Amino acid sequence: MSKRAYNFNAGPAALPLEVLERAQEELVEYQGIGMSVMEISHRSAEYEQLNAETQELLADLLNIPAGYKTLFLQGGASTQFAMIPLNFLTSEKVANYVITGSWGKKALKESKLIGETRVVAQPEKFSHVPDLSELQLDNSSAYLHITSNETIEGIQFQQFPNIGDIPLIADMSSDILCKPIDVSKFGLIYAGAQKNLGPSGVTLVIVKEDLLENTPDHIPSMLRYDTHIKANSLYNTPPVYSVYMVNLVLKWLKEKGGLDQVEKFNQEKTKLIYDVIDESQGFYVGTVEKQDRSIMNIPFRLKDEALEKEFLKQTQENGFVGLKGHRSVGGMRASTYNAVPYESCKALSEFMIDFQKRNG
Amino acid sequence: MSKRAYNFNAGPAALPLEVLERAQEELVEYQGIGMSVMEISHRSAEYEQLNAETQELLADLLNIPAGYKTLFLQGGASTQFAMIPLNFLTSEKVANYVITGSWGKKALKESKLIGETRVVAQPEKFSHVPDLSELQLDNSSAYLHITSNETIEGIQFQQFPNIGDIPLIADMSSDILCKPIDVSKFGLIYAGAQKNLGPSGVTLVIVKEDLLENTPDHIPSMLRYDTHIKANSLYNTPPVYSVYMVNLVLKWLKEKGGLDQVEKFNQEKTKLIYDVIDESQGFYVGTVEKQDRSIMNIPFRLKDEALEKEFLKQTQENGFVGLKGHRSVGGMRASTYNAVPYESCKALSEFMIDFQKRNG
Numbered sequence: 001m002s003k004r005a006y007n008f009n010a011g012p013a014a015l016p017l018e019v020l021e022r023a024q025e026e027l028v029e030y031q032g033i034g035m036s037v038m039e040i041s042h043r044s045a046e047y048e049q050l051n052a053e054t055q056e057l058l059a060d061l062l063n064i065p066a067g068y069k070t071l072f073l074q075g076g077a078s079t080q081f082a083m084i085p086l087n088f089l090t091s092e093k094v095a096n097y098v099i100t101g102s103w104g105k106k107a108l109k110e111s112k113l114i115g116e117t118r119v120v121a122q123p124e125k126f127s128h129v130p131d132l133s134e135l136q137l138d139n140s141s142a143y144l145h146i147t148s149n150e151t152i153e154g155i156q157f158q159q160f161p162n163i164g165d166i167p168l169i170a171d172m173s174s175d176i177l178c179k180p181i182d183v184s185k186f187g188l189i190y191a192g193a194q195k196n197l198g199p200s201g202v203t204l205v206i207v208k209e210d211l212l213e214n215t216p217d218h219i220p221s222m223l224r225y226d227t228h229i230k231a232n233s234l235y236n237t238p239p240v241y242s243v244y245m246v247n248l249v250l251k252w253l254k255e256k257g258g259l260d261q262v263e264k265f266n267q268e269k270t271k272l273i274y275d276v277i278d279e280s281q282g283f284y285v286g287t288v289e290k291q292d293r294s295i296m297n298i299p300f301r302l303k304d305e306a307l308e309k310e311f312l313k314q315t316q317e318n319g320f321v322g323l324k325g326h327r328s329v330g331g332m333r334a335s336t337y338n339a340v341p342y343e344s345c346k347a348l349s350e351f352m353i354d355f356q357k358r359n360g
Numbered sequence: 361m362s363k364r365a366y367n368f369n370a371g372p373a374a375l376p377l378e379v380l381e382r383a384q385e386e387l388v389e390y391q392g393i394g395m396s397v398m399e400i401s402h403r404s405a406e407y408e409q410l411n412a413e414t415q416e417l418l419a420d421l422l423n424i425p426a427g428y429k430t431l432f433l434q435g436g437a438s439t440q441f442a443m444i445p446l447n448f449l450t451s452e453k454v455a456n457y458v459i460t461g462s463w464g465k466k467a468l469k470e471s472k473l474i475g476e477t478r479v480v481a482q483p484e485k486f487s488h489v490p491d492l493s494e495l496q497l498d499n500s501s502a503y504l505h506i507t508s509n510e511t512i513e514g515i516q517f518q519q520f521p522n523i524g525d526i527p528l529i530a531d532m533s534s535d536i537l538c539k540p541i542d543v544s545k546f547g548l549i550y551a552g553a554q555k556n557l558g559p560s561g562v563t564l565v566i567v568k569e570d571l572l573e574n575t576p577d578h579i580p581s582m583l584r585y586d587t588h589i590k591a592n593s594l595y596n597t598p599p600v601y602s603v604y605m606v607n608l609v610l611k612w613l614k615e616k617g618g619l620d621q622v623e624k625f626n627q628e629k630t631k632l633i634y635d636v637i638d639e640s641q642g643f644y645v646g647t648v649e650k651q652d653r654s655i656m657n658i659p660f661r662l663k664d665e666a667l668e669k670e671f672l673k674q675t676q677e678n679g680f681v682g683l684k685g686h687r688s689v690g691g692m693r694a695s696t697y698n699a700v701p702y703e704s705c706k707a708l709s710e711f712m713i714d715f716q717k718r719n720g
Contacts, residue, residue, distance in 0.1 A: 005394035009401045012600055017388070020396050024387040028380045034365035034679065036380050038559035038605070041369045041682060074434035074561065075582060078596035082580030113578050194597050199398035201434065201561040201599030218473050220442030222435060236438035237554050239561030240372055241601065245398070319394065322401060 006344040009322035010151055010297065010335045011174065011195040014344075019248045037244045042237050051233060054243055057250035061259055064183050064206060071205040071225070072233045072243050076192040077173045080203065081107040083223050084145065084169055084188065085114035087215045093142035096120045096166075100129055100157075101150025102328060103171060111145070120144070126153040128289040132161035143167040143187060149175035149294050151195070152326040154287065154333065156294035160185050167211055175296045176204065177253060178338060179263035187211050193242060195296070196337050198249045202242035253338065262338055266295040269345040270336050273298050276352045283356045287331070301331040308332060311355060318351060366704040369682035370511055370657065370695045371534065371555040374704075379608045397604045402597050411593060414603055417610035421619055424543050424566060431565040431585070432593045432603050436552040437533045440563065441467040443583050444505065444529055444548065445474035447575045453502035456480045456526075460489055460517075461510025462688060463531060471505070480504070486513040488649040492521035503527040503547060509535035509654050511555070512686040514647065514693065516654035520545050527571055535656045536564065537613060538698060539623035547571050553602060555656070556697050558609045562602035613698065622698055626655040629705040630696050633658050636712045643716045647691070661691040668692060671715060678711060 007014035030037040033046065040046045055070045064070065073079070084107075089095045095115065097108045099122040111117040120137070121130040137144060144163050149156040151174040160168065160182075167187025176191040183189065188207045194200035205225070212226045221227045227235050256262055274293065277284040277300055285301045286293070302308045308331060315323050325331040334348060367374035390397040393406065400406045415430045424430065433439070444467075449455045455475065457468045459482040471477040480497070481490040497504060504523050509516040511534040520528065520542075527547025536551040543549065548567045554560035565585070572586045581587045587595050616622055634653065637644040637660055645661045646653070662668045668691060675683050685691040694708060 003394055007395055007399055009399065011597065012399060012401060014399055015396060020388045020398070024384055027384040027387060028377070034363055035367055035681065036375060038380070039367055039369065039372060039375055041372060042560070074436065074599075075439070076434065076596045079435070079582045082582060086580075110580050113580055192597060194600075199601050200402070200597045201602055220439075220446075220470050220473060222439045222442060236436045237371065237552060237560045239434075239599065239602070240554075241559050242561055242599070321395065 003319065006320045006347050007322060008320065008334045008336070008340065008344070008348070010326070010333060011192070011337075012200045013195050013322075013335055013337050014339045015199070015245075016249065016252045016339045019245070019252050022248055023245060038241050040240065042234060042240055047240060050240075050244055050247055051238070054247040054250065057247065057254065058204070058206070061177060061250060061253055062181065062183055062206070067208055067210065068183065068206055069209050069229050071207065071228045072238055072246075073203045073205055073228060074201070074239055076200070076203055077103070077171055077190060078106070080171070080190040080205070081110035082114070083225070084143070085111040085117070086219050086223050087212065087225050088167070089115040089117075089142045090214055090216060091115070092140065094118055094140050095142045096137060096144045098122070098130065098132065098144065098146045100147055100155050101126045101153035102326070103150055103152070103173070104145075104147040107145055107147065107171060126150065126155060127287060128292045129155060129157055135161055135163060137163050137166045141166045143169045145169045145171070147171045149296050151297050151335070152299075152329055152333075154294040154297040154299040155292050156296065158292065167208070174337075175294070177259060177262065178266055178296055180259040193246055195335070196339075198246035199242055201239045202246060204246075249339070263295075265342070266336065266338065269340070269342045270295045270298060272345045272349040273334055273336070273352070276349045280356055283360050284352065296335065296337055298334045298336060299325055299329065299331060300333075305330070307359060310359070314355065315351060320348060320351070363679065366680045366707050367682060368680060368694045368696070368700065368704065368708070370686070370693065371552070371697075372560045373555050373682075373695055373697050374699045375559070375605075376609065376612045376699045379605070379612050382608055383605060398601050400600065402594060402600055407600060410600075410604055410607055411598070414607040414610065417607065417614065418564070418566070421537060421610060421613055422541065422543055422566070427568055427570065428543065428566055429569050429589050431567065431588045432598055432606075433563045433565055433588060434561070434599055436560070436563055437463070437531055437550060438466070440531070440550045440565070441470035442474070443585070444503070445471040445477070446579050446583050447572065447585050448527070449475040449477075449502045450574055450576060451475070452500065454478055454500050455502050456497055456504045458482070458490065458492065458504065458506045460507055460515045461486045461513035462686070463510055463512070463533070464505075464507040467505055467507070467531060486510065486515060487647060488652045489515060489517055495521055495523060497523050497526045501526045503529045505529045505531070507531045509656050511657050511695070512659075512689055512693075514654040514657040514659040515652050516656065518652065527568070534697075535654070537619060537622065538626055538656055540619040553606055555695070556699075558606035559602055561599045562606060564606075609699070623655075625702070626696065626698065629700070629702045630655045630658060632705045632709040633694055633696070633712070636709045640712075640716055643720050644712065656695065656697055658694045658696060659685055659689065659691060660693075665690070667719060670719070674715065675711060680708060680711070
């Protein structure tokens with residue numbers, strides 16, 4: 001086997017080597033049943049066990065309180081952008097969005113297609129989370145939507161707003177399970193799997209059941225949360241293999257000691273890179289104010305595009321993958337999801353120091 | 361490794377052993393790049409290659425003419441049930457459905473939520489495909505929807521209706537690639553992958569591009585075919601691993617000699633089972649008229665439920681999986697998709713003969 005890449009992909013992204021090795025071992029033959037997990041029926045005892053166990057692992061890791069339901073859907077966060085207003089934005093209501101980056105804007109666009117939608121906070125530049133401590137939402141509010149971590153801009157909520165009885169809905173695609181959160185503050189949490197949960201192809205939804213009593217009748221069955229709640233995510237054929245991989249990743253997180261440990265580990269490894277930026281005397285420029293920096297996505301710039309191009313070229317030659325910033329913002333970005341090892345961040349920080357010596 | 365099960369699951373279903381072994385071999389390390397295929401970016405050269413090659417393999421196997429676009433989506437056929445009327449059933453139009461079983465009824469239900477919808481043919485009992493040779497559709501027709509193979513009832517279209525300029529739309533989830541078809545007769549073909557294409561988690565859509573000029577503005581981005589056409593199935597993160605598995609299955613089909621050979625092979629192996637039914641003098645009862653029998657799903661009954669229960673118990677004890685009929689119709693069903701080997705069908709036919717000897 002060749003050396004493992006230093007994988008900083010923004011998603012699909014690095015998976016734990018131990019998880020991949022376990023998946024490889026049992027790919028052809030699952031639990032001695034003469035079949036691959038890809039060949040079992042979603043109505044089989046084996047899949048029911050997998051479905052239930054994966055929900056329990058999430059409940060355990062995130063300390064999900066009673067009254068919430070965990071769903072495994074398809075279509076990614078992009079489908080949730082539409083499902084949320086379709087289910088919650090009934091005709092007399094208004095949807096509220098806090099925009100802190102590119103994904104929030106995409107969510108907003110879909111809500112506008114469905115019903116009355118307003119932006120309640122958006123900083124002029126995507127460099128920080130706006131102060132939401134004074135935010136007051138009236139009773140016409142269907143919900144408040146936030147993006148807990150903006151993958152492209154590298155902005156992460158450090159605390160969540162208190163908005164009384166209005167449901168708080170969060171796109172946590174790129175920071176779910178990176179640290180403990182208080183699920184009881186949320187009406188709905190959703191996350192595409194391909195950053196912190198597993199491979200692409202499954203979307204996690206954690207939803208407070210009692211919010212779903214007013215879904216309009218004309219909404220297609222597959223776009224109704226109550227369809228999937230009633231069927232325990234088995235209304236139609238689920239993405240069995242993706243759920244299986246999520247199951248393995250969650251077990252790996254538990255073995256790591258749970259989310260307190262995972263957060264500590266993420267802070268340690270991202271500190272390696274943020275320290276190089278902060279100590280570079282302006283050679284590397286972070287784009288986010290320190291207090292709202294993400295421990296999942298670290299965007300940074302160099303003084304000009306030519307030098308950035310050279311940086312990316314040399315990192316590629318040295319076994320680093322995925323460091324190019326999103327095409328909409330340019331520059332560099334290191335995505336440091338749970339499965340990205342300390343070793344990769346250490347190697348990147350050392351490369352950055354060396355690159356500065358040679359080009360500073 | 362334990363013995364491979366005789367896997368007759370209705371979907372997710374058997375995959376070719378060679379494909380599983382290949383997937384296992386390269387699960388941790390894909391093409392020497394130091395990553396799993398699950399860890400590559402969907403914007404990477406590796407995935408672009410996989411996306412393009414999988415489209416080409418389909419074009420080649422199905423002889424797809426110019427003017428059609430091949431998409432890899434999420435959400436299964438159940439999401440297509442809604443997407444089709446959302447995209448095609450504009451306000452002055454009427455959607456037409458031929459109902460030959462349970463899946464057609466599900467598709468119909470979703471269309472009724474969206475717009476004016478009518479059933480143009482439905483046999484009293486789901487035992488045959490109605491005669492559509494005289495079918496006339498007026499110009500208000502948005503499309504005609506058929507289910508080319510009803511997975512639960514085991515009814516398969518042997519030929520497709522000629523309806524002039526009205527788009528013919530077919531759910532081919534359970535018989536895509538089981539035999540050659542004339543794609544040019546269709547406006548849109550769709551299929552969940554988990555029967556003949558690969559594992560669950562990806563949905564194939566083959567659509568005539570010029571039909572998509574009138575999608576209403578308010579349809580959410582993810583539910584618009586034109587979104588996915590413009591982005592070459594990369595509007596959002598695709599189910600990378602599922603597409604990879606489909607790619608391997610398609611290569612396996614090519615190695616088998618293409619769809620003419622595959623059809624012959626399917627006929628030979630299903631004949632083993634249908635012959636036992638036909639020669640059993642009423643011990644085994646087929647539920648479909650001979651001319652419309654499916655070469656993918658073979659439903660059959662015994663004289664009473666007690667004997668059926670005994671049959672299922674004994675097959676389970678003898679290494680057979682998935683022979684229980686769908687809970688909505690009862691009885692038995694052998695799903696004999698492309699990847700189900702001759703050996704499995706031979707074993708089942710022998711078991712059936714033996715079971716009759718012992719219980720006839």
